[in-house]
Amino acid sequence: MIPNAGRWRVAIVGGGVAGSLAAIALATIPRIESIAIFDRDAAFGRGLAYSAKSPWHRINVPAYKMGGVGAEDAEGFVDWLTATQQADWRDYSDSFVSRSVYGDYIAAQLSDVVARGRAVMRTDVITHISRQQSAYELTNAAGNRQTFDLVFLCLGNPPPSPFPGIAPSSRSITDVWAPGALDPIGMNDRVLVIGTGATAVDVVIDLHRRGLQQPITMISRRGLLPLIDAPSQTDPAPLETWPEPTTRGIFARLLADARRKMAAGIPWQTSVDTFRLQIARLWTDASQDERERFSRHLRAIWLVHRHRLAPDVATLLNQLQSEQRLTVLAGRIVKAQATPTGYDLELRRRGGQSLEMTADWILNCTGPEERYDRIDNPLVKSLLATGIARIGNNGLGLDVDTTCQIKDGSGTVQPGLYAIGHATRGAFWEVTAATNIRHQILHVADTLRQTASC
Ligand SMILES: Cc1cc2nc3c(=O)[nH]c(=O)nc-3n(C[C@H](O)[C@H](O)[C@H](O)COP(=O)(O)OP(=O)(O)OC[C@H]3O[C@@H](n4cnc5c(N)ncnc54)[C@H](O)[C@@H]3O)c2cc1C
Incomplete structure (x- = not known):
């Protein structure tokens, strides 16, 4: 049971969009006495996706679809864009704004909460959590401990695991989002991108803007690029009932x-x-x-x-393909032998045809690791090792109940210990976009508000 006497001390681990939206929502609950938000990278308000600095790293929906921070705040982001004169959001084609701008927006909303004394931001890594009767003790990397009544894990997007079959080499980049990860790539280097989804597209655009001269090859099992977005229309007859979930x-x-x-x-x-x-x-x-x-x-x-593409990004990808500066293959890597300058590769297209190529670099753009038993986060390792948490449905994320409270190794709900966003993929699956994360948080905050008023 969540303690029903006294006021609640809250810890949020992870200061990206999920952690920041959690702090903003929880700050509206009077019963909450204090909120400490911890982030390993001091990426408060931004996290991985919205720390991207380049203007061509853009949100993948028009600004109006990102919403605001609260339930009654559907136009919060576009209102802020207009107020701060960042962009004319009403122009659909121009409104796929840079991800850094959305990060600025969330960071500004979090700063307001901090300025009102409702939350504090701490740059720190949490490595261990233990249950202390009806509270939780958090330990940081320096071994310091602090106790909280409610804890929210907003650990976000872990880098992908090394791609199977690729011999380790300094010419294989597994975490393309690590600061400066793409910097060693020379403008005359040949690059093989594994993956054809949003991360892979971002990296291709990045390399193109940096001035890469050589054609890029992308490969995934099906070779499917994200499709183009289109202005949304109100759905006159939304499908609401689904007879059987097959x-x-x-x-x-x-x-x-x-x-x-x-x-x-x-x-x-x-x-x-x-x-x-x-x-x-x-x-x-x-x-x-x-x-x-x-x-x-x-x-x-x-x-x-x-997860679709802004129209001009889709146009650029088409253009690069028609100029043979980008090849998108459906198939798999059969052999990847490391050489002093890169890799000798054998690829097999879907349908059987073999293809040999050499690459100076292999970039793993398969997206965040979803299996939490494989990720390298010390806190997750400790939670699984001590049995405070267990792996979620279908091997994805951590196991949680419908209110996002974590289940321990025996399946018992840990009251007041929550996971938000990516870690809950096994339970809800569609938890990637900022809007999904916000809905999840608002639902949890509503449940807590009701508990607080009991
Ligand atoms: C490249 C990319 C582009 C995207 N584009 C869009 C988009 O256009 N639109 C959209 O709606 N969604 C997009 N997404 C989805 C995106 O994942 C979410 O919108 C959101 O960024 C997830 O936020 P988060 O806070 O859960 O995770 P993260 O942003 O990954 O933040 C997690 C934070 O937790 C910290 N942390 C982790 N472990 C610890 C620890 N033990 N102690 C302390 N701190 C810790 C990390 O340092 C990190 O800052 C994109 C995602 C990616 C990766």
């Missing part, structure tokens, strides 16, 4: 809905955006087998429809 049934229904909308002049993207709101519930209701079926057969197809 992968096949859901996708057949979604496809039929998209076709119906397109025939009526409404972009298919509208169907996807409406459906997205149902995913957490459908994923929770689905059987383990159905979730696995989805992950095996439809995950890649869903992701390219769900």
